[in-house]
Amino acid sequence: MAVSQQPIGTIEPDFQFLNEIQQRSGQSVSSCYRCLKCSAGCPMAEEMDFPPDKLMRMVQLGLKDSAIKSRAIWLCTGCVACSDRCPNGIDVAKVIDSLKQMALQEKVTMGEPRIVAFHESFLDTVKQYGRLHEVTMVALLKLKTRDLMSDVGVGIKMFFKGKFPPMPQRIKGRADVAGLFRIADSDSKPAAHGGAK
Numbered sequence: 001m002a003v004s005q006q007p008i009g010t011i012e013p014d015f016q017f018l019n020e021i022q023q024r025s026g027q028s029v030s031s032c033y034r035c036l037k038c039s040a041g042c043p044m045a046e047e048m049d050f051p052p053d054k055l056m057r058m059v060q061l062g063l064k065d066s067a068i069k070s071r072a073i074w075l076c077t078g079c080v081a082c083s084d085r086c087p088n089g090i091d092v093a094k095v096i097d098s099l100k101q102m103a104l105q106e107k108v109t110m111g112e113p114r115i116v117a118f119h120e121s122f123l124d125t126v127k128q129y130g131r132l133h134e135v136t137m138v139a140l141l142k143l144k145t146r147d148l149m150s151d152v153g154v155g156i157k158m159f160f161k162g163k164f165p166p167m168p169q170r171i172k173g174r175a176d177v178a179g180l181f182r183i184a185d186s187d188s189k190p191a192a193h194g195g196a197k
Helices: 017-025 037-041 052-061 064-068 081-085 092-105 113-129 134-145 152-160 174-187
Strands: none
Touching (some): 017 052, 017 092, 037 052, 052 092, 064 092, 081 092
16 A cells, blocks of 8 residues: 655744744643643534644644634634633633734735635724724625625615615724724734834
8 A cells, every 4th residue: 555755844843833822812822732622612613624622733833834824713703612611721712813813914825715805894994984884894895805796685685674874974982993903903913023012
């Protein structure tokens, strides 16, 4: 029986990856002993290419490229069931958020580009108006994904039911919301690269 030989160096571990993710997330990923409770409680685990326990192990082993290009980090709904179930008190959801930040900063090929486009469209709308405006968000999403015609029928029905207000409502505290985005942007920059915390 022939055994497939993988060339040496195909997967190059990044030994600084664990330290960087622990610093970004504030979580002791090295404490994870893969009891699998995080994945057992995850409602999206079956859809993920790597369930939460495997993502944690990939961070421990320095498999940065595979972790930040995975579909799993974008399929995470942020329900924090994984964090609540961890016997070592690791906030697994924060670790996954840190992987998302790193993927965006390093501009890698995303595992789920449509979900990334949705996140960006949502946040761009809130940044602009201080709150969500559905029509602007959908327009941005359609432009980002270049999927202009799908769901048009549903959108028209929602518009006539008053679910899509045509004009955005700006809130009074828009400057405060913009300040929150600035803080989030500065906090997501790792100190090792000169970003101030």
